[in-house]
Amino acid sequence: MPHELETRVLLEHAEDPALRTMAGYKGYGGYATLEKAYREMEQDEVLKDLEDSGLRGRGGAGFSMGKKASFLPRGKMDKYLCCNADESEPGAFKDRELMQRNPHQLIEGIAIAALAADAGHAFIFIRGEYDLQADILDQAVAEAYEAGYLGENILGCHRDLELVVHRGAGAYICGEETALLDALEGKRGNPRLKPPFPAVQGLYGGPTLINNVETLSNVARILAHGVDWFKSFGTDQSPGTKVVSISGGVRRPGNYEVELGIPTRDLIYGLAGGPLPGCEIKAFYPGGSSSPVLTAEEGMDLPYSFEAMAEAGSMLGSGSIIVADDRVSIPHMALRTARFYHHESCGKCAPCREGTNWTVKMLERVVRGEATPMDLDIIDSVQDNITGHCLCVLGDSMAMPVSSMVRKFRDEFEQVIDEAADPYAAVQGSILTVGTAG
Amino acid sequence: MSGKEVTIVVDGREIAATEGEMLHDAAREGDVEIPVFCYEPKLGAPVGACRMCLVEIEGIPKLQTSCSTPVRDGMVVHTRTDQVKHAQSAVVEFLLVNHPLDCPVCDKGGECPLQDITQGWGPGQSRVIDEKRHFEKPIELSPLVAIDRERCILCYRCVRFSQEIAEDEQLQVLERGDRSFIGTFDERPYVAPFHGNITDICPVGALTNYTYRFRARPWDIEQAGSVCTLCPSQCNVSFTVRDEQVKRVITRDNHEVDDGWLCDRGRYGFEMFGAEQRVAGPRLRGGASDWETAIAKAAAGLSAAGGKVAAIVGDASNEEGYLVQRLLRGALGSPHIDSRPSRGARREEIVRLAQPSLSAKVREIDDAEVILVLGTDPLHSSPILDLRIRKAIRRNGARLALATERPTALDGGAEAIARYAPGEAAHFLSELAAAVGGSENVAAPLAESLRDAGKVVVIWGERIARDGATPALLDLAAALSIESTDGSGLLEIPDTTNARGLREAGCLPDAGPGLSEPNLAFGSQEDQKAQLDGKSTEEIRAALESGEIESLLLFGVDPIRDFPDTPAWDAALTACKHLVVFSMFENATTAKADVVFPLETHAEKDGTVTHPDGRLQRVRPSASRPGDIRPNFQVLSELSAALGHNTGINSQPTAFAALRQEVPFYADVTDASIGGKGIRWQDTPSASSLPSPAPSAGAPSERFAEEEQSSPAAPAVPPSFDEVPSEEGAPALGASFALGTYRDLWAGPITELNPPLKFLQPTQRVEMSPADAERLGLKQGEKVLVGQNGTSIEAEVQIKERVSEGVVFLAEGTSEGNANGLLNGGPVRVEITKLSETHA
Amino acid sequence: MSQNGDAKLPVDRAVTEGRVPGRREEQVPELHEVDCPPELRERIETLMSRYPDHRSASIPALWAVQERYGWCSPEGIRQAGAVMQCTPAYLESVATFYDLLHTEPVGTHRIEVCTNISCWMRGGDELLDAFKAATEGEDDFFVTGFECLGGCDIAPMAAIAQRYYGPLEAAEAGVAIAQLKAGEDVLPAKALEQRPLAGDVPAPEANATEGES
Numbered sequence A: 001m002p003h004e005l006e007t008r009v010l011l012e013h014a015e016d017p018a019l020r021t022m023a024g025y026k027g028y029g030g031y032a033t034l035e036k037a038y039r040e041m042e043q044d045e046v047l048k049d050l051e052d053s054g055l056r057g058r059g060g061a062g063f064s065m066g067k068k069a070s071f072l073p074r075g076k077m078d079k080y081l082c083c084n085a086d087e088s089e090p091g092a093f094k095d096r097e098l099m100q101r102n103p104h105q106l107i108e109g110i111a112i113a114a115l116a117a118d119a120g121h122a123f124i125f126i127r128g129e130y131d132l133q134a135d136i137l138d139q140a141v142a143e144a145y146e147a148g149y150l151g152e153n154i155l156g157c158h159r160d161l162e163l164v165v166h167r168g169a170g171a172y173i174c175g176e177e178t179a180l181l182d183a184l185e186g187k188r189g190n191p192r193l194k195p196p197f198p199a200v201q202g203l204y205g206g207p208t209l210i211n212n213v214e215t216l217s218n219v220a221r222i223l224a225h226g227v228d229w230f231k232s233f234g235t236d237q238s239p240g241t242k243v244v245s246i247s248g249g250v251r252r253p254g255n256y257e258v259e260l261g262i263p264t265r266d267l268i269y270g271l272a273g274g275p276l277p278g279c280e281i282k283a284f285y286p287g288g289s290s291s292p293v294l295t296a297e298e299g300m301d302l303p304y305s306f307e308a309m310a311e312a313g314s315m316l317g318s319g320s321i322i323v324a325d326d327r328v329s330i331p332h333m334a335l336r337t338a339r340f341y342h343h344e345s346c347g348k349c350a351p352c353r354e355g356t357n358w359t360v361k362m363l364e365r366v367v368r369g370e371a372t373p374m375d376l377d378i379i380d381s382v383q384d385n386i387t388g389h390c391l392c393v394l395g396d397s398m399a400m401p402v403s404s405m406v407r408k409f410r411d412e413f414e415q416v417i418d419e420a421a422d423p424y425a426a427v428q429g430s431i432l433t434v435g436t437a438g
Numbered sequence B: 001m002s003g004k005e006v007t008i009v010v011d012g013r014e015i016a017a018t019e020g021e022m023l024h025d026a027a028r029e030g031d032v033e034i035p036v037f038c039y040e041p042k043l044g045a046p047v048g049a050c051r052m053c054l055v056e057i058e059g060i061p062k063l064q065t066s067c068s069t070p071v072r073d074g075m076v077v078h079t080r081t082d083q084v085k086h087a088q089s090a091v092v093e094f095l096l097v098n099h100p101l102d103c104p105v106c107d108k109g110g111e112c113p114l115q116d117i118t119q120g121w122g123p124g125q126s127r128v129i130d131e132k133r134h135f136e137k138p139i140e141l142s143p144l145v146a147i148d149r150e151r152c153i154l155c156y157r158c159v160r161f162s163q164e165i166a167e168d169e170q171l172q173v174l175e176r177g178d179r180s181f182i183g184t185f186d187e188r189p190y191v192a193p194f195h196g197n198i199t200d201i202c203p204v205g206a207l208t209n210y211t212y213r214f215r216a217r218p219w220d221i222e223q224a225g226s227v228c229t230l231c232p233s234q235c236n237v238s239f240t241v242r243d244e245q246v247k248r249v250i251t252r253d254n255h256e257v258d259d260g261w262l263c264d265r266g267r268y269g270f271e272m273f274g275a276e277q278r279v280a281g282p283r284l285r286g287g288a289s290d291w292e293t294a295i296a297k298a299a300a301g302l303s304a305a306g307g308k309v310a311a312i313v314g315d316a317s318n319e320e321g322y323l324v325q326r327l328l329r330g331a332l333g334s335p336h337i338d339s340r341p342s343r344g345a346r347r348e349e350i351v352r353l354a355q356p357s358l359s360a361k362v363r364e365i366d367d368a369e370v371i372l373v374l375g376t377d378p379l380h381s382s383p384i385l386d387l388r389i390r391k392a393i394r395r396n397g398a399r400l401a402l403a404t405e406r407p408t409a410l411d412g413g414a415e416a417i418a419r420y421a422p423g424e425a426a427h428f429l430s431e432l433a434a435a436v437g438g439s440e441n442v443a444a445p446l447a448e449s450l451r452d453a454g455k456v457v458v459i460w461g462e463r464i465a466r467d468g469a470t471p472a473l474l475d476l477a478a479a480l481s482i483e484s485t486d487g488s489g490l491l492e493i494p495d496t497t498n499a500r501g502l503r504e505a506g507c508l509p510d511a512g513p514g515l516s517e518p519n520l521a522f523g524s525q526e527d528q529k530a531q532l533d534g535k536s537t538e539e540i541r542a543a544l545e546s547g548e549i550e551s552l553l554l555f556g557v558d559p560i561r562d563f564p565d566t567p568a569w570d571a572a573l574t575a576c577k578h579l580v581v582f583s584m585f586e587n588a589t590t591a592k593a594d595v596v597f598p599l600e601t602h603a604e605k606d607g608t609v610t611h612p613d614g615r616l617q618r619v620r621p622s623a624s625r626p627g628d629i630r631p632n633f634q635v636l637s638e639l640s641a642a643l644g645h646n647t648g649i650n651s652q653p654t655a656f657a658a659l660r661q662e663v664p665f666y667a668d669v670t671d672a673s674i675g676g677k678g679i680r681w682q683d684t685p686s687a688s689s690l691p692s693p694a695p696s697a698g699a700p701s702e703r704f705a706e707e708e709q710s711s712p713a714a715p716a717v718p719p720s721f722d723e724v725p726s727e728e729g730a731p732a733l734g735a736s737f738a739l740g741t742y743r744d745l746w747a748g749p750i751t752e753l754n755p756p757l758k759f760l761q762p763t764q765r766v767e768m769s770p771a772d773a774e775r776l777g778l779k780q781g782e783k784v785l786v787g788q789n790g791t792s793i794e795a796e797v798q799i800k801e802r803v804s805e806g807v808v809f810l811a812e813g814t815s816e817g818n819a820n821g822l823l824n825g826g827p828v829r830v831e832i833t834k835l836s837e838t839h840a
Numbered sequence C: 001m002s003q004n005g006d007a008k009l010p011v012d013r014a015v016t017e018g019r020v021p022g023r024r025e026e027q028v029p030e031l032h033e034v035d036c037p038p039e040l041r042e043r044i045e046t047l048m049s050r051y052p053d054h055r056s057a058s059i060p061a062l063w064a065v066q067e068r069y070g071w072c073s074p075e076g077i078r079q080a081g082a083v084m085q086c087t088p089a090y091l092e093s094v095a096t097f098y099d100l101l102h103t104e105p106v107g108t109h110r111i112e113v114c115t116n117i118s119c120w121m122r123g124g125d126e127l128l129d130a131f132k133a134a135t136e137g138e139d140d141f142f143v144t145g146f147e148c149l150g151g152c153d154i155a156p157m158a159a160i161a162q163r164y165y166g167p168l169e170a171a172e173a174g175v176a177i178a179q180l181k182a183g184e185d186v187l188p189a190k191a192l193e194q195r196p197l198a199g200d201v202p203a204p205e206a207n208a209t210e211g212e213s
């Protein structure tokens, strides 16, 4: 029985294992909306509903889905729809849950969104690690073809849609929409220059709509129950529900679906059960590892919404909360964070490639105690040098949380340095380095 | 690019720009330098990777990469604000985080963009004390290029070249993030005909030429602009000269000719200039001689033949060609001069093909809607055009149609491909001309992609003229209404490097300077008739054997290696009573010579050459002549003086003046107008004095029909078409194959006398289809004998999926098993036997 | 310039002596040059047919190669290149970009242990050590630390043969390895697949592990 703080819309009936089968899904009224849309609705009607609903992208950027779909040029040409299921940001695991428990809800959403985008080819780009979920999707897609919801001349309405589940092979950057396109074209997953934006020139050079799994999972219900129903959830700038992934130092980590705008405290204490026994919450990432951390005091009583988090100098991002309790060493957490982005940087642009690598080396010296407070200033200024200078925002995604930690917990960093065995180690290291670098 | 003129404001100054051009380029034209690393317009679309070129554009909050931002009218840009400076110094600092800063021992030092930009835009001091990444350095990326991965700043220029210009896709980025490095599959060498270009575009010292490493510092050298004459492409080069010796060859961008690229032949070929085999002074049979004796000896021998003398010119400048034909016609009164390996088109056809309305310029390949390649593989015969064609397809969506005997390097990008049997060019072309006109025949599929194509550029190989295909080619041109469509045209890929120039200078059996009807220009006593039927190369050979011709002058040709029918040429030169050879290197031909004169290389000589598209360019002396070598024009005029014919030519200018005087359509081409980039004579007023073709009576082919049989260009009577191998299958001929031959890019002195290129020296391979190999039970790499009544050569089996059944291919000019040994002027069929069997 | 009769030329052999490549360069191989197992070839051709542009099949094709050979071996890559008509270099460049494609031989049983933020807070490093210890010197096991696998709710977790398990005690590493060897189901109780929605489970007793520092 779900907690009263939860509002299960996307996760409705998710406890029922049968939901992932065609029969189970239809049992709960599934695909009725697709039939209605394909039989009775025009592209513009679908677009209008999506735009009016105010549905914002759930992949991180929070951009209006309907608006993005409306950017695609009209007319006869090959257009594409890509579902972004790369979910690789530390702390995020909501798309995994949605695909594993309710794959047909996503497929139905994709089919309807394809109508809005006038796309004939759709792809689900799922991270290679999600093997179970990809198998489940393959199964569901096969069923949907079987039932005539995909393929040629769907429901005899003279519309075709090919849907391919494309497995990635382990690279966070492929979640960035243009890198995803390159990966889907069989290349290394390097982000592209924007403009041109995918909506104008995307996959194979054709107009392409890219949306997150959760975004697309919302589509069928919006058309089924109407715009007003959808807006009855959440705030007016952030309508609808949100599946929030909560992990780290809490008693009941997991995915909880709530209305956007509920107090953050309700999420962390009410639903996730609060800190582990004997611990206190020190800080948390409100929107995945790329969001600037908030101290408990700063963040605990903010409403959980795109706008409130932005105001607080952080972001809702993919809606993943990582809780750090008082046992966690912030400098080490900063290092873990930086290491991730260093490992995942595609290497195409210099500030991200070199900035992430340099930051990691400096933070390693910090935790080894081979640093001086001056290095903290350099770390901070390097984050500043990265921000806004990269080809995509992966670089910023490290710079923002790292500098937030250095600034908000500077004393902790200095303390770690003070515990250094040999304050001159760094300098000696440097002399050695200069000697060997040539 | 729309071409519309707009105005932008950069750092407060108004700059005129063209709408759509990249902000960086527009700014540069306005003398505002924005630093770049990854941006190189030659490589096509910008990638925005290095972030060095960030600038502030009013109205856009984030800094933008000027390399990838097209200008809009009224755009207001700032390149020196604090925000921009901050970004620039940040990027430089990042690029140096992993850079070894080993400038003192780096070849790039002094000519390194990274050094310059660091000094101009960098932070000035380093905050990096952490360990830098390490790689084994330098390692051999190829036998010609060393890679130092520690210096690499990952700008991706080199891999983009491999991916998008040469399209060999061998050079790649491996691994990810700051672990990324430039490499190849399985650490194989990067061996591809254009790979040297990556050393030109690398903005740091990561890619360096083994031929140049540690040989000079920028302040020791001079750059001397010239033209590469190692193939008909005549790419513009700049010689890096130290102590009057060439140490390096780099590009000298000329969009009209080479697009700023060079092939490895032109880049590394200079290493053969110093080979031991170089003829470093005059010599007689006995050995080295002084100039006076050698010239007297040569003159005596030539005049002794009493008019029974001939000359063949090959690798020569316009002036040299002019002087040779003048020597022959004027001083020796003989009409027997040619500049083609066997036979070719007749004057009438050449004049027709030379009409400006029919000829295409290189640049027109870029905007062609269809490119038709006939009987040649540009990669081997004019490499730089291979890149040009790829560019047209990749960037401008040009469609490619191919009709060749042998699979080409361009097959992959072709929309339609036809393969005709060796020697069947004439036959196929007339079918094609008819098919374009609508008739259903064997060439119809290819014609499909040509019908109402708009701009068509036809790139044809001189070889098809050997097969007497020129009339058919003219028919095709008519069918494609090339004359009346601007942007359309024909572009020849000749067999020799300055073929067009030599023909126009008069090195033809049936045409004098300026493609004129030959006449008694120099008061010789021969009668008109004699002047008119000069002998073609092939006929000269026959005449030597029959004794009809007794004395021969060869200028820059090696018939024994390069001309069809080696045995016959061997016999002919043996029969020759007096042989005078101008040659750059000692070879089988010079071995038979009575007098050998040295030739200057294109780094040493002074003169003009004419590009196949009519562009006259200047070859300038850049390095000193080694040994006892004298300027070629000087030797020729001294020789002709010794023969009693004083040319009054004693310098390049006087030679060029004489040439311009006798080639009327060169009259308005001056040293000044040639300048650094050359000029097409078609674009000068004097172009109008090109002889006009005979009033056309019906289709060209009809015009020439009656002459066909008699003419030297007449092909051996072609077999009926159904015998031509095609996709449907092989003719039922058992183990007998039609033999096709081709000139391999790397066959000859270029690899044999050139240590750095030696590894490319081709061994003889017989290419055949998998089906044929299977039928004969042959494996890849197996040794076989390829024979034709009696004579046979050894070759390695090379199975190629795209070779049509019933045909095999061999390379010409190889040091071992030269295919010319099997050719006899007509179509040749060969037997293939396993080497093992013959031993049994 | 020297005008004396000396015909010998000054040539700087020191730097112009030729080099000979140890091996041949690799262009697009023709099918007869690689012996590609028919089933692999068919598999790749089917994959190619699923996309508007056959190059899109490069990652799936590399997955297929890895399934066939246990890793993306040079030979396997050449075979894929011959089928897809692209250079092995291109495919290797793609393969080396992605963490799950191995261009070096690896053990058949692959275990990825998450060491990213959430798992690290709950003992991911210790779990990784435990798996390393449990597979000490066993070639057919491949254990590696991995960035966030998207299983933070079951931290500390690991992917064993591409399936997720957690939260895991360090002690369970040995059990899992034993089960893999015996070919039994691995830690059935800890399989993500069996796990109910977080909102539907009672709060477990906290098992706090020390963060590093």
Ligand SMILES: Cc1cc2nc3c(=O)[nH]c(=O)nc-3n(C[C@H](O)[C@H](O)[C@H](O)COP(=O)(O)O)c2cc1C
Binding pocket: A056, A057, A058, A059, A060, A061, A062, A063, A065, A084, A085, A086, A087, A088, A089, A172, A173, A174, A175, A176, A177, A178, A210, A211, A212, A213, A215, A216, A392, A393, A394, A397
């Ligand atoms: C480095 C990086 C990683 C990203 N990863 C993901 C991801 O894993 N899943 C996702 O849906 N969006 C991800 N995004 C956001 C996408 O670029 C894109 O904005 C999103 O898929 C659009 O879908 P939406 O509008 O439905 O949110 C990422 C962006 C960046 C810069």
Ligand code: SF4
Binding pocket: B151, B152, B153, B154, B155, B156, B157, B158, B159, B182, B201, B202, B203, B204, B206, B207
């Ligand atoms: S080797 Fe040179 S050209 Fe290639 S990426 Fe590195 S710096 Fe750029």
Ligand code: FES
Binding pocket: B035, B036, B037, B038, B039, B047, B048, B049, B050, B051, B052, B053, B054, B065, B066, B067, B068
């Ligand atoms: S030059 Fe513009 S990003 Fe590199």
